[in-house]
Amino acid sequence: MPGSAPTGSPPAIEVAGLSKTYGGQPVVTDVSFTVQPGSVTGFLGPNGAGKSTALRIMVGLTRPTAGRVAVLGGPYTALPNPGRRVGVLLDASAQHAGRAGREVLALSALVMGLPEQRADEMLERVGLSPAEGRRRAGAYSLGMRQRLGIAHALLGDPELLILDEPANGLDPAGIHWMRTLLREFADRGGTVLLSSHLLREMEAVADHLVVIGGGRILADGSRAELLSGVDGGLEELFLRLTAADTRAEVAG
Amino acid sequence: MTAMSTVPAATWPGIPFARMARAELRKLTDTRASRWLLIAIAAVTPVVLGVMLVVASPANLTYSKLIDYSLTPQELVLPALGILTITSEWTQRTGLTTFTLVPSRRRVLLAKGTATLSLGLAVIAIAFAAAALANLLGGLRHGNGSWSLGPSGFGELILVQLSGLLQGLAVGMLLPITAAAIAAYYVLPTLWSLLFTATAGLKHVDRWIDLIKAQSPLYTHQMTGTGWLQLLTAASIWILLPLTAGTVRALRKEIS
Numbered sequence: 450m451p452g453s454a455p456t457g458s459p460p461a462i463e464v465a466g467l468s469k470t471y472g473g474q475p476v477v478t479d480v481s482f483t484v485q486p487g488s489v490t491g492f493l494g495p496n497g498a499g500k501s502t503a504l505r506i507m508v509g510l511t512r513p514t515a516g517r518v519a520v521l522g523g524p525y526t527a528l529p530n531p532g533r534r535v536g537v538l539l540d541a542s543a544q545h546a547g548r549a550g551r552e553v554l555a556l557s558a559l560v561m562g563l564p565e566q567r568a569d570e571m572l573e574r575v576g577l578s579p580a581e582g583r584r585r586a587g588a589y590s591l592g593m594r595q596r597l598g599i600a601h602a603l604l605g606d607p608e609l610l611i612l613d614e615p616a617n618g619l620d621p622a623g624i625h626w627m628r629t630l631l632r633e634f635a636d637r638g639g640t641v642l643l644s645s646h647l648l649r650e651m652e653a654v655a656d657h658l659v660v661i662g663g664g665r666i667l668a669d670g671s672r673a674e675l676l677s678g679v680d681g682g683l684e685e686l687f688l689r690l691t692a693a694d695t696r697a698e699v700a701g
Numbered sequence: 702m703t704a705m706s707t708v709p710a711a712t713w714p715g716i717p718f719a720r721m722a723r724a725e726l727r728k729l730t731d732t733r734a735s736r737w738l739l740i741a742i743a744a745v746t747p748v749v750l751g752v753m754l755v756v757a758s759p760a761n762l763t764y765s766k767l768i769d770y771s772l773t774p775q776e777l778v779l780p781a782l783g784i785l786t787i788t789s790e791w792t793q794r795t796g797l798t799t800f801t802l803v804p805s806r807r808r809v810l811l812a813k814g815t816a817t818l819s820l821g822l823a824v825i826a827i828a829f830a831a832a833a834l835a836n837l838l839g840g841l842r843h844g845n846g847s848w849s850l851g852p853s854g855f856g857e858l859i860l861v862q863l864s865g866l867l868q869g870l871a872v873g874m875l876l877p878i879t880a881a882a883i884a885a886y887y888v889l890p891t892l893w894s895l896l897f898t899a900t901a902g903l904k905h906v907d908r909w910i911d912l913i914k915a916q917s918p919l920y921t922h923q924m925t926g927t928g929w930l931q932l933l934t935a936a937s938i939w940i941l942l943p944l945t946a947g948t949v950r951a952l953r954k955e956i957s
Contacts, residue, residue, distance in 0.1 A: 531801065
């Protein structure tokens with residue numbers, strides 16, 4: 450069963466006491482949680498809650514003010530060839546507008562030491578045609594960029610996926626495809642940490658939920674645990690938690 | 702909170718530097734903008750040489766002169782590639798991918814420098830070959846045809862070209878906004894030159910602090926000992942200093 454990895458197996462991600470301030474302004478405050486191997490962990494929070502900053506810190510792009518993160522047992526930046534173990538999608542729009550989609554994949558395959566045909570396999574895997582692969586990423590719709598981003602995250606056949614809003618801009622069929630893909634990835638033993646605003650999707654795919662607001666952890670538990678006794682499902686829970694957070698912000 | 706486990710033994714071998722440099726070289730040539738810049742160099746060089754072959758006086762048709770012409774297009778355009786290879790990581794936000802695949806920014810910057818200078822050397826070699834061909838064709842107009850340039854002449858010209866590329870990389874790292882960096886690269890040295898030429902009291906020091914002036918003996922192959930010192934001083938101001946400050950900035954700048 451996903452989400453029920455035997456106790457004692459090291460966490461895929463361990464976030465401990467993470468804080469980040471920008472110019473004295475706290476963005477992430479004392480955030481700690483773990484992501485168990487083989488699980489899909491949903492990372493939720495309103496806009497500006499600090500999700501993206503926390504994800505950037507996890508993959509070594511941003512230095513935390515305090516705390517640390519272990520990814521697959523150590524700092525992400527110490528992984529010798531990180532793309533082969535961790536698939537990362539932080540922003541599907543962060544692509545060179547003048548570079549073809551296939552070329553984006555081929556370049557990363559080169560860096561990771563993979564054969565170039567891996568780029569074609571991944572395009573096919575995410576439903577982008579060879580003709581679409583030859584087009585500039587700048588001419589892609591948001592949905593196509595997300596597919597390219599997913600292809601890029603899967604390129605190195607990683608054991609862990611870290612995805613920021615991967616379903617953003619996908620049509621209903623695309624969202625369904627994404628859900629199936631993530632579920633299958635986890636069922637084969639892979640681990641997923643994903644942030645999303647699509648609460649229904651999150652409810653359908655995540656085993657474990659971490660909710661942050663105002664840079665702090667508001668809730669952290671299994672889906673069953675957090676949603677028991679909440680009639681309106683994840684949406685109600687989310688609104689309740691983040692509303693309380695907003696009140697606290699106002700009162701504070 | 703449990704103690705963080707230590708880093709496990711490497712499951713995958715690391716990424717060799719040569720592979721990173723190859724990827725950066727490919728990134729220099731695989732976007733629409735970079736392709737057009739290279740096409741511009743490739744298209745303009747034969748035109749420049751062709752025009753010179755027709756209009757220059759036969760006495761001026763020497764290898765040394767023709768090289769000056771064939772290097773001009775790339776001397777103007779190639780540093781823009783050096784700028785773009787850095788600034789695009791921030792303005793096009795590809796840095797999110799680049800620095801996630803290779804977390805060591807120092808290695809990425811080194812790979813970019815290596816790739817840019819390698820591409821520069823390749824294009825310089827083509828310019829030298831094109832000039833040689835033009836010198837042979839100059840025989841049709843009974844051109845002078847002299848081949849005198851000498852190893853030091855090659856060295857000096859390569860130095861000028863590569864320093865332009867280093868300057869491009871430096872400006873890109875200092876000002877990681879493409880438009881600003883390109884404007885700074887092309888406008889600032891000229892304004893600086895103008896300042897020192899126009900201000901009477903400053904004229905006597907310009908060869909020490911104006912890179913364009915300090916480099917001019919390299920083109921005419923009349924470098925003196927003082928000339929080298931002046932070049933070193935001007936290059937410290939215009940290349941070494943920005944390169945150092947730019948590297949520090951690029952190593953620290955937030956990627957988002």
